[in-house]
Amino acid sequence: MTADELDQIAEQEQAAQGKFVERLNVCVAAGCLSCQSDMVKDAVAKEITRRGLGEHWKVSGVGCMGLCSEGPLVCGGGGRMYKRVSAADAGEVLEDLQGAAAHRLRCPTDVPFFERQKKIVLENSGVIDPERIEEYIAHEGYRALVKVLTEMTSQQVIAEIMTSGLRGRGGAGYPTGLKWSTVAKSVGSPKIAICNADEGDPGAFMDRSVLESDPHRVLEGMLIAAYAVGASEGYIYVRAEYPLAIKRLRTAIRQAERLGLLGSNICGTRFSLRIDLRLGAGAFVCGEETALIASVEGKRGTPRPRPPYPAMHGLLGQPTLINNVETYANVPPIIRNGGEWYASIGTENSKGTKVFALAGRVQNTGLVEVPMGITLRQMVFDIGGGIPEGRKFKAVQTGGPSGGCLPDEDLDMPIEYESLAKAGSIMGSGGMIIMDESSCMVDVARYFMDFCMTESCGKCIPCRVGTYQMHRILSAITHMTATPQDLKRLQELCELLKNTSLCGLGQSAPNPVVSTLKSFAAEYRAHIEEHKCPAGVCVKAMEVSA
Amino acid sequence: MNPVGGVKTLKIDGRDLSARPEDTILDVARENRISIPRMCELEGLSTVGACRMCLVEVKGASRLLAACVTRVEEGMEVTTRSDRLENYRKMIIELLFSERNHICSVCVSNGHCELQTMAQELNITHIQFPYRYPRERIDASHDRFVIDHNRCILCTRCVRVCDEIEGAHTWDVMGRGIESHVVTDLDEAWGTSGTCTSCGKCVHVCPTGALFEKGRSVAEMEKRRNFLPYLAMMRGDHE
Numbered sequence: 001m002t003a004d005e006l007d008q009i010a011e012q013e014q015a016a017q018g019k020f021v022e023r024l025n026v027c028v029a030a031g032c033l034s035c036q037s038d039m040v041k042d043a044v045a046k047e048i049t050r051r052g053l054g055e056h057w058k059v060s061g062v063g064c065m066g067l068c069s070e071g072p073l074v075c076g077g078g079g080r081m082y083k084r085v086s087a088a089d090a091g092e093v094l095e096d097l098q099g100a101a102a103h104r105l106r107c108p109t110d111v112p113f114f115e116r117q118k119k120i121v122l123e124n125s126g127v128i129d130p131e132r133i134e135e136y137i138a139h140e141g142y143r144a145l146v147k148v149l150t151e152m153t154s155q156q157v158i159a160e161i162m163t164s165g166l167r168g169r170g171g172a173g174y175p176t177g178l179k180w181s182t183v184a185k186s187v188g189s190p191k192i193a194i195c196n197a198d199e200g201d202p203g204a205f206m207d208r209s210v211l212e213s214d215p216h217r218v219l220e221g222m223l224i225a226a227y228a229v230g231a232s233e234g235y236i237y238v239r240a241e242y243p244l245a246i247k248r249l250r251t252a253i254r255q256a257e258r259l260g261l262l263g264s265n266i267c268g269t270r271f272s273l274r275i276d277l278r279l280g281a282g283a284f285v286c287g288e289e290t291a292l293i294a295s296v297e298g299k300r301g302t303p304r305p306r307p308p309y310p311a312m313h314g315l316l317g318q319p320t321l322i323n324n325v326e327t328y329a330n331v332p333p334i335i336r337n338g339g340e341w342y343a344s345i346g347t348e349n350s351k352g353t354k355v356f357a358l359a360g361r362v363q364n365t366g367l368v369e370v371p372m373g374i375t376l377r378q379m380v381f382d383i384g385g386g387i388p389e390g391r392k393f394k395a396v397q398t399g400g401p402s403g404g405c406l407p408d409e410d411l412d413m414p415i416e417y418e419s420l421a422k423a424g425s426i427m428g429s430g431g432m433i434i435m436d437e438s439s440c441m442v443d444v445a446r447y448f449m450d451f452c453m454t455e456s457c458g459k460c461i462p463c464r465v466g467t468y469q470m471h472r473i474l475s476a477i478t479h480m481t482a483t484p485q486d487l488k489r490l491q492e493l494c495e496l497l498k499n500t501s502l503c504g505l506g507q508s509a510p511n512p513v514v515s516t517l518k519s520f521a522a523e524y525r526a527h528i529e530e531h532k533c534p535a536g537v538c539v540k541a542m543e544v545s546a
Numbered sequence: 547m548n549p550v551g552g553v554k555t556l557k558i559d560g561r562d563l564s565a566r567p568e569d570t571i572l573d574v575a576r577e578n579r580i581s582i583p584r585m586c587e588l589e590g591l592s593t594v595g596a597c598r599m600c601l602v603e604v605k606g607a608s609r610l611l612a613a614c615v616t617r618v619e620e621g622m623e624v625t626t627r628s629d630r631l632e633n634y635r636k637m638i639i640e641l642l643f644s645e646r647n648h649i650c651s652v653c654v655s656n657g658h659c660e661l662q663t664m665a666q667e668l669n670i671t672h673i674q675f676p677y678r679y680p681r682e683r684i685d686a687s688h689d690r691f692v693i694d695h696n697r698c699i700l701c702t703r704c705v706r707v708c709d710e711i712e713g714a715h716t717w718d719v720m721g722r723g724i725e726s727h728v729v730t731d732l733d734e735a736w737g738t739s740g741t742c743t744s745c746g747k748c749v750h751v752c753p754t755g756a757l758f759e760k761g762r763s764v765a766e767m768e769k770r771r772n773f774l775p776y777l778a779m780m781r782g783d784h785e
Contacts, residue, residue, distance in 0.1 A: 305616075
C-alpha cells in the first residue's frame with residue numbers, strides 16, 4: 001500500500017458516495033443501539049426504497065454523535081440532526097429532509113453542546129461507518145502511517161510526539177513522547193505495544209465510543225507507535241463487557257490486514273506488526289499496567305511493584321509500551337498536522353483536547369471533546385446545559401474512583417492535569433459525573449469506596465483490608481451510627497492507603513473520601529453529630545431495620 | 547562515582563554499608579543484622595512486595611519503598627525505623643488481626659507465630675478496628691495436614707514455595723479483595739488433590755497457624771524452615 005494507492009481507494013470511495021445526494025447517518029454505537037437505533041436504520045432504509053429514492057438516497061450506520069441522552073440520533077444532509085427517532089418516525093424524517101418545515105424531531109446543532117467542542121479524537125465519530133475501512137481512508141485514514149513509514153525515522157516520529165506535548169489519556173498524564181523514547185531505547189526483542197482498552201471507571205465510556213465509532217484510528221495510532229518504538233507485536237486489552245467494540249475491532253483488524261496495512265512487511269517496508277485482541281475478564285485493577293500485563297500473560301490479574309517498569313521489563317519480560325485508546329487515537333492527526341499544531345491547542349502543560357463522558361445530573365449527557373483549559377463551569381453549564389429541574393449544582397466528580405469531588409468554588413478552574421490534581425482530584429480517563437443538591441457527598445464517597453473494596457485484587461494488606469474498614473466506617477456514617485472517633489480513624493486509613501498500598505488502585509482509593517472531607521466536611525459532621533443527612537439521602541440505621 | 551566491580555555503597559539507618567548490585571535493601575539489611583519487619587517475604591522464595599511491612603524511607607524518593615523488592619543504588623540513604631513507619635506497620639498488623647479470626651489462645655502456633663511475634667514487637671495491645679468475624683472454612687481432608695482459613699493472612703508463601711521449590715503448583719489464590727482465599731487445585735478438597743505431593747513445605751513456610759500438621763495441639767506447631775535457603779542455594783548453582 002502506497003500513498004497513491006490510498007488516494008485511489010479514497011477517490012473510488014468518494015465517487016461512490018458522490019452518487020448519493022442525501023446520506024442519512026444513524027448512530028449505531030452502544031448508546032443509541034440500546035434504544036434500538038438498528039431498527040431505526042432498517043426503517044429508514046425501507047422507507048427510502050418504498051419512496052423510490054434508493055438511487056440517490058442512502059442510509060449508513062455511524063459511530064457516536066455525542067448527545068447520547070437524546071438518542072437514537074439521525075443526521076441528514078446539511079448537518080441536520082434528529083433526536084429520539086423511533087422506527088415509526090422514519091417517514092417523517094425523510095419528508096423533513098425533502099423540504100418540510102421545522103420538525104418536532106429536529107435537534108439544534110447551533111448550541112454550546114456542539115459549538116464549544118473541538119474534535120480531534122472524535123473527528124470521524126458519527127461521520128464514517130466504523131465497519132468500512134474505505135470510509136476511514138476517504139477521511140485521510142492511514143495517511144499518517146504511510147507518511148511515517150516512507151518519510152520519517154522512528155526518532156523523528158518520537159520527536160514529533162514530544163513536540164505535540166501529548167500526555168497519557170488513561171489518567172496519570174505521563175508524557176507520551178517520553179514513554180515512547182524510553183521503550184525505543186530499551187534493549188530486548190521482540191518489543192511489544194499494548195493498547196489499554198480496559199476502561200472501568202463508573203460513568204466513563206470514552207474508549208468504548210472511540211472503538212465503536214472509529215476503530216481504525218486506534219489501529220493506526222498503534223501502528224505508528226509500534227514503528228516508533230520498534231515493536232513487532234501488539235495487543236489490545238479490551239474488556240469483555242464491550243462486545244460491540246470487540247466486534248468492530250476484529251472487523252477493523254481483518255480489513256487492515258487484507259489491505260496490507262497490518263501484518264508482515266506493512267506497505268512493502270521492513271516494518272511488521274501483528275495485533276491480537278485480549279479480552280479482560282472484568283477486573284478494574286487490570287487497567288493498572290502491571291496487572292494488565294499479568295492478565296495478558298494468562299496469569300491472575302494482580303499488580304507487581306515497579307520498578308522494573310514495563311518499558312524495560314513488561315510482557316514476558318520484553319520492553320513493552322502501554323498506552324490508552326484515546327492516546328493512540330490522538331497520534332494520526334498529530335503526525336498528519338504536525339506536533340506544533342497539536343501543541344497550539346490547550347494550555348501550557350496540558351496540550352490538545354480531552355474526551356469526557358458527561359453523566360449525572362446535567363441536561364445534556366453524552367460524549368464531548370473539548371480543548372484543554374476550558375473551565376469546569378463551561379463544561380457543566382454551557383456544554384452540559386446546566387442542572388435539570390431547577391436544582392442547585394453541588395459537585396463534579398472527575399477521575400472515577402481514583403478522583404475527587406470538586407465543589408462550587410472550583411468551577412472556574414481550567415481543566416488540565418495540574419490544576420485538577422491541585423484541587424484534590426485527577427484528570428483521570430475522562431469520566432465526569434455531575435451532582436446536584438439531591439446527592440449526599442458521604443453517600444457518594446461510600447459508593448466509590450464500595451467500588452474500590454470489591455475491585456481490590458487482595459494482594460496487599462492496606463488495600464484489601466483497608467478499603468473494607470473504610471467502607472464500614474462510611475456505611476456507619478450514612479447510617480448515622482458513626483462516632484467522631486470513627487471519623488479520625490477514617491482519616492488515618494486515608495493516609496495509610498495513600499502511602500503504603502502497592503498499586504494505584506489502593507493509593508488513590510482514599511481520594512473520593514479526602515476530597516469530600518475537604519469540601520463537604522459539614523455534611524460529614526451533620527451525619528455524625530446531628531444524625532441528619534442534609535441531602536435527605538441517608539436513612540438512620542433504626543429506620544432501615546424497622 | 548561508582549566503586550570498582552559494581553559494588554554499591556549505601557547508608558541504612560546511618561550505617562555505611564556495601565552491597566552487590568543485584569541486592570535488595572532487605573538483603574543488605576539482613577546481612578548486617580538490621581531487622582526490617584516483613585510478613586510475606588521469606589528467604590529462598592521470590593518476593594512479591596505484598597504485605598507492605600518492609601516499607602522504608604529512602605532519601606529523595608517521593609514514595610515509601612518496599613525493602614524486599616527495591617534494589618540498592620549507589621549513595622542511597624535508607625531509614626528503616628521512624629514514627630511514621632512504626633505507625634503504618636502497627637495499622638497494617640491491626641488490619642490483619644481484624645480481617646479473620648486470630649485467637650492465639652486456641653491456636654496450634656501460639657508462641658511460634660510470626661503474626662503474634664510481630665504484634666508483640668510493635669507493642670500492639672489493642673486492635674482499633676472492629677473485627678470482621680468472617681465464617682471461614684477448615685479443610686482437614688488431607689492425611690497429614692490441615693488448612694484453617696481463619697488464621698490465613700494471604701502472604702502467599704505456600705503458593706510460592708509449592709510452585710517455585712516443589713514445582714507442584716497445588717496452591718493458588720482465588721477470589722478478589724477481602725474475598726481472596728488460597729485454594730488447592732481448582733478449589734478442591736486438599737485430600738483429593740492430584741497435584742499435591744504431600745511434601746509439607748507449605749506448612750513449614752506458613753507464618754501463622756493456618757497450615758499445620760495433624761495431631762498438633764495448642765502451641766505445639768513449630769515450623770522448620772532450614773531446608774529453604776539451602777534448597778534455594780543448591781538450585782541456584784545449577785541454573
